Amino acid sequence: MTRAISLHDVSKTYTKGVRVVDRLSLDIAPGEFLVLLGPSGCGKSTVLRMIAGLEEITEGQLLLDGEYGNDLPPSGRDMAMVFQNFALYPNMTSRDNIGFPLRIESPGADPRHRVNATARMLGIEDLLERFPSQLSGGERQRVAMGRAIARHPSAFLMDEPLSNLDAKLRNHLRAEIAKLTRELGVTTVYVTHDQAEAMSLGDRVAVLRGGVLQQVGTPRAVYALPRNVFVAAFIGTPRINLLRGLVRAPLDGAMTISLGKQFLRLPEPLSLDHQLLRVQQGREVIVGLRSEAVRISPRFSASREQGGLASPSWARPGEVEITGLVEHMEFQGHEVLVHFDTGSRPAVVPDLEAARPSRRPVRRRRREGTVLERLREKAGTLRAGPVVVMDHPADTGPDPDTALSPDGRLPGDLVVRTTPDIRLRYGMQVPLLVDLAHLFVFDQHGERICPAPDHLPDLEE
Numbered sequence: 430m431t432r433a434i435s436l437h438d439v440s441k442t443y444t445k446g447v448r449v450v451d452r453l454s455l456d457i458a459p460g461e462f463l464v465l466l467g468p469s470g471c472g473k474s475t476v477l478r479m480i481a482g483l484e485e486i487t488e489g490q491l492l493l494d495g496e497y498g499n500d501l502p503p504s505g506r507d508m509a510m511v512f513q514n515f516a517l518y519p520n521m522t523s524r525d526n527i528g529f530p531l532r533i534e535s536p537g538a539d540p541r542h543r544v545n546a547t548a549r550m551l552g553i554e555d556l557l558e559r560f561p562s563q564l565s566g567g568e569r570q571r572v573a574m575g576r577a578i579a580r581h582p583s584a585f586l587m588d589e590p591l592s593n594l595d596a597k598l599r600n601h602l603r604a605e606i607a608k609l610t611r612e613l614g615v616t617t618v619y620v621t622h623d624q625a626e627a628m629s630l631g632d633r634v635a636v637l638r639g640g641v642l643q644q645v646g647t648p649r650a651v652y653a654l655p656r657n658v659f660v661a662a663f664i665g666t667p668r669i670n671l672l673r674g675l676v677r678a679p680l681d682g683a684m685t686i687s688l689g690k691q692f693l694r695l696p697e698p699l700s701l702d703h704q705l706l707r708v709q710q711g712r713e714v715i716v717g718l719r720s721e722a723v724r725i726s727p728r729f730s731a732s733r734e735q736g737g738l739a740s741p742s743w744a745r746p747g748e749v750e751i752t753g754l755v756e757h758m759e760f761q762g763h764e765v766l767v768h769f770d771t772g773s774r775p776a777v778v779p780d781l782e783a784a785r786p787s788r789r790p791v792r793r794r795r796r797e798g799t800v801l802e803r804l805r806e807k808a809g810t811l812r813a814g815p816v817v818v819m820d821h822p823a824d825t826g827p828d829p830d831t832a833l834s835p836d837g838r839l840p841g842d843l844v845v846r847t848t849p850d851i852r853l854r855y856g857m858q859v860p861l862l863v864d865l866a867h868l869f870v871f872d873q874h875g876e877r878i879c880p881a882p883d884h885l886p887d888l889e890e
């Protein structure tokens with residue numbers, strides 16, 4: 430049996446007046462693998478614990494297979510939880526750790542058969558007679574998984590089960606979890622703050638910010654059509670480039686979005702999505718460019734061979750050229766991430782910046798923080814409101830503590846992926862082609878306005 434889990438306007442309040450989960454509505458289908466994704470402290474574990482019955486629901490309804498479930502005790506919900514810290518009994522062998530919940534559930538029954546079958550499924554038959562101290566982290570987590578699976582629950586609730594493992598093991602176990610839950614066909618709610626993990630595992634991903642659901646959709650949909658700038662910035666590597674722009678739509682001329690010293694001229698005839706930007710005339714917007722939307726113009730290599738920049742533009746239809754100054758390069762083996770300075774100002778998404786660890790000791794943060802830190806702190810309190818995008822903190826003055834740009838980011842405002850064979854040097858001016866078919870535009874509240882919110886409805890659930 431696998432179950433449908435529905436949350437209707439579910440809220441959680443620990444301290445009076447503060448909703449750490451704020452009117453969350455979510456329908457999880459039987460057999461679905463749903464990932465709850467969001468930065469640390471956004472309420473993911475709280476949601477999971479409310480589903481498990483370990484935390485009381487302050488307001489709203491939990492429906493299990495369509496029936497009111499708020500007051501069911503955890504034992505009556507037939508769900509198995511897997512946590513980040515493996516929580517195995519240290520004085521029991523793997524066999525007993527896996528069999529223990531079975532013995533509790535039906536005393537007298539012999540769990541051996543189920544334990545063996547589960548161990549076979551997880552490839553841990555050799556580990557059954559060992560104690561937790563004799564297991565590696567990955568092995569321990571497999572045993573913990575085994576304990577959840579052996580019960581044949583109607584749902585799995587997993588709270589960052591892979592966070593304590595090293596990267597290689599994490600990737601490996603991630604693939605195993607995906608395969609296993611698919612085979613078992615059991616509804617799974619999986620919590621993580623790691624967007625790559627969410628994207629690779631989920632049938633759907635629900636993005637939370639400050640206790641508020643931002644968007645739920647297939648990994649493809651949340652990547653291709655993020656509802657707002659927060660989702661756009663949280664999902665995808667390298668992170669989407671977010672630049673502050675100004676829409677200019679003169680009655681008698683081409684429509685442009687200026688980006689500081691340069692501008693993007695929207696190709697004529699205007700696409701429907703671009704036409705809709707007209708109403709933003711004279712307004713500040715946030716331009717989002719994922720790495721696939723920008724490439725180094727082939728003109729760069731061609732002109733170097735010819736010893737001048739006289740060659741044609743090489744732009745494909747829908748592409749416009751800007752230039753960038755090479756400020757930093759990250760060599761990644763199969764590719765290079767080049768950080769360009771294009772003379773534009775990056776937009777800052779408060780929660781994302783606030784979620785980064787501070788570079789200063791904690792005791793100095795409260796009262797003596799820099800303007801930037803106070804802004805960040807303030808931004809962190811903008812939990813449930815719209816995604817407000819602040820001025821780039823560079824505007825508030827330089828931060829003497831860091832050699833990087835003030836928000837701790839690497840220099841440059843536009844990151845472009847390229848192949849490692851391209852010969853770039855610091856300080857070079859490079860022609861870049863921006864593909865306007867891949868242009869995102871967000872308004873001042875961070876809501877996506879291009880592509881228009883109702884764009885490609887087949888992609889959104």
Ligand SMILES: Nc1ncnc2c1ncn2[C@@H]1O[C@H](COP(=O)(O)OP(=O)(O)O)[C@@H](O)[C@H]1O
Pocket residue numbers: 443444449467468469470471472473474475476
């Ligand atoms: N028992 C509790 N009492 C008071 N506040 C809590 C309690 N548990 C969690 N919180 C607060 O609720 C918010 C969400 O926490 P949590 O659900 O653990 O977030 P996440 O799992 O996304 O990191 C945090 O601000 C956290 O400090």
Ligand SMILES: [Mg+2]
Pocket residue numbers: 473474475588
């Ligand atoms: Mg948590």
